[in-house]
Amino acid sequence: MAFLPGSPDTSGIMKKIQASLLVVVVLEGVDSAQQGSRSSAAKLVPPATGKINVAFILTEGSVMIDFAGPWETFQDVMVSSRGPKMEDQHVFHPYTVSDSKNPIHTSGGMQITPDYTFEDAPEPMIVVIPAQMGDSPKMLDWIRKTAARGNVVMSVCNGVFNLAETGLLDGHPATSYHTSYQTLQHDFPKVQVERGRRWVQSTPTIFTAGGLSSGIDLALHIVELYYGRDIAQETARTMEYEGQGWLGDGSALVKYSRAQY
Amino acid sequence: MAFLPGSPDTSGIMKKIQASLLVVVVLEGVDSAQQGSRSSAAKLVPPATGKINVAFILTEGSVMIDFAGPWETFQDVMVSSRGPKMEDQHVFHPYTVSDSKNPIHTSGGMQITPDYTFEDAPEPMIVVIPAQMGDSPKMLDWIRKTAARGNVVMSVCNGVFNLAETGLLDGHPATSYHTSYQTLQHDFPKVQVERGRRWVQSTPTIFTAGGLSSGIDLALHIVELYYGRDIAQETARTMEYEGQGWLGDGSALVKYSRAQY
Numbered sequence: 001m002a003f004l005p006g007s008p009d010t011s012g013i014m015k016k017i018q019a020s021l022l023v024v025v026v027l028e029g030v031d032s033a034q035q036g037s038r039s040s041a042a043k044l045v046p047p048a049t050g051k052i053n054v055a056f057i058l059t060e061g062s063v064m065i066d067f068a069g070p071w072e073t074f075q076d077v078m079v080s081s082r083g084p085k086m087e088d089q090h091v092f093h094p095y096t097v098s099d100s101k102n103p104i105h106t107s108g109g110m111q112i113t114p115d116y117t118f119e120d121a122p123e124p125m126i127v128v129i130p131a132q133m134g135d136s137p138k139m140l141d142w143i144r145k146t147a148a149r150g151n152v153v154m155s156v157c158n159g160v161f162n163l164a165e166t167g168l169l170d171g172h173p174a175t176s177y178h179t180s181y182q183t184l185q186h187d188f189p190k191v192q193v194e195r196g197r198r199w200v201q202s203t204p205t206i207f208t209a210g211g212l213s214s215g216i217d218l219a220l221h222i223v224e225l226y227y228g229r230d231i232a233q234e235t236a237r238t239m240e241y242e243g244q245g246w247l248g249d250g251s252a253l254v255k256y257s258r259a260q261y
Numbered sequence: 262m263a264f265l266p267g268s269p270d271t272s273g274i275m276k277k278i279q280a281s282l283l284v285v286v287v288l289e290g291v292d293s294a295q296q297g298s299r300s301s302a303a304k305l306v307p308p309a310t311g312k313i314n315v316a317f318i319l320t321e322g323s324v325m326i327d328f329a330g331p332w333e334t335f336q337d338v339m340v341s342s343r344g345p346k347m348e349d350q351h352v353f354h355p356y357t358v359s360d361s362k363n364p365i366h367t368s369g370g371m372q373i374t375p376d377y378t379f380e381d382a383p384e385p386m387i388v389v390i391p392a393q394m395g396d397s398p399k400m401l402d403w404i405r406k407t408a409a410r411g412n413v414v415m416s417v418c419n420g421v422f423n424l425a426e427t428g429l430l431d432g433h434p435a436t437s438y439h440t441s442y443q444t445l446q447h448d449f450p451k452v453q454v455e456r457g458r459r460w461v462q463s464t465p466t467i468f469t470a471g472g473l474s475s476g477i478d479l480a481l482h483i484v485e486l487y488y489g490r491d492i493a494q495e496t497a498r499t500m501e502y503e504g505q506g507w508l509g510d511g512s513a514l515v516k517y518s519r520a521q522y
């Protein structure tokens with residue numbers, strides 16, 4: 001759990017809370033075997049210094065937990081070998097990108113003001129695409145170009161439709177929200193739709209999560225690919241996250257195999 | 262998974278996605294026994310008509326998944342007996358409340374513009390208090406008054422410190438983020454701090470969750486108290502949420518019982 005680095009510490013209670021957070025000692029462990037990936041992709045290589053930028057694409061109707069789950073996951077990662085300060089140890093830097101800086105409304109109507117547009121966003125190393133209503137040519141082009149430079153791209157839930165629209169999933173496996181399997185397969189016949197999955201590694205750098213909370217599992221899996229099982233496990237522990245879907249091969253505990261899906 | 266009711270349907274793909282979502286048929290089941298509550302509180306009574314307003318208190322540093330988890334949970338609840346339209350079936354209505362309508366920055370820096378202030382917020386039936394930096398007298402007074410009118414109040418993670426500041430937890434059990442147990446007990450000796458819990462029912466209408474993702478479990482538990490086990494189970498299924506911490510008595514699967522906590 002991380003509060004804003006550099007934000008004003010206006011409350012006495014917060015000092016105490018932050019002190020208590022320091023009790024969590026994160027030790028960078030030996031990288032565990034890369035279980036869970038069904039491809040032969042190399043482990044993701046983190047930069048020796050500097051942040052890992054994580055761009056969250058948000059437009060009208062962005063589904064709350066689709067982005068909030070990975071946001072929390074990435075920001076909670078602490079890599080103690082990066083330096084003594086909490087700011088150094090929080091290696092992932094999340095921000096929001098959209099067509100404009102006009103406020104968008106999430107599912108349920110929360111008002112979020114994007115940090116950047118597709119014109120001025122810093123280069124990300126990871127792009128997160130939640131389910132959303134927007135799918136502008138600018139967005140799709142930005143995803144294509146960012147992916148082409150070898151950055152990681154992950155969709156959550158019906159965000160896979162945006163990713164499929166880019167053509168990047170053609171000929172590759174992918175998953176989606178459980179009621180969308182059929183529609184995804186119908187609309188994008190070149191995509192190999194996999195059912196009952198928390199996440200699927202589509203290419204060495206492109207990943208698709210199942211619905212909603214499964215984005216947390218995919219984010220934890222990507223953390224593991226960068227920093228190993230121990231750091232990912234400590235992140236899950238920090239989040240008090242009890243789901244196990246990020247371990248193993250991405251198979252879902254709850255099977256969505258009813259005939260209508 | 263709900264997109265914004267009434268929001269413009271600008272994308273052809275969204276029509277297909279929304280159609281696929283309609284495949285999920287939610288049947289209101291027989292209320293199951295009220296397991297999980299350790300108090301003798303009556304089941305929560307939903308209104309026959311109209312929405313259940315859920316106010317999310319947000320100030321600077323609000324921790325993302327603390328509010329996003331319950332937000333997603335409440336908005337995903339569908340009660341089919343309420344009418345044929347999805348808008349009727351989505352009974353919970355979430356909105357944000359703060360000291361002012363100036364944008365706040367969540368943990369990690371996302372910019373959110375509050376919908377209401379403590380002066381003009383609609384009366385909620387549920388108040389959600391995530392961990393955050395703000396604890397203004399206005400906020401605390403608003404929590405006290407809202408609770409006094411019999412509405413449900415739930416804290417998530419270190420949001421329990423705000424709730425404890427109101428005095429409403431004096432003499433009652435409560436839980437918190439796992440590194441904050443000691444600080445909470447030290448600062449509020451009248452609170453009975455419980456460890457290793459996903460959630461604790463503090464009074465008939467006041468609840469406290471553990472850290473971060475455990476807010477989802479508490480929200481699901483509150484959904485169950487209103488609408489029974491089957492509706493809550495269907496909500497978890499809609500969310501593809503695999504955590505089991507909302508079932509049973511709120512005990513955590515992962516025990517945070519190290520000496521330092």
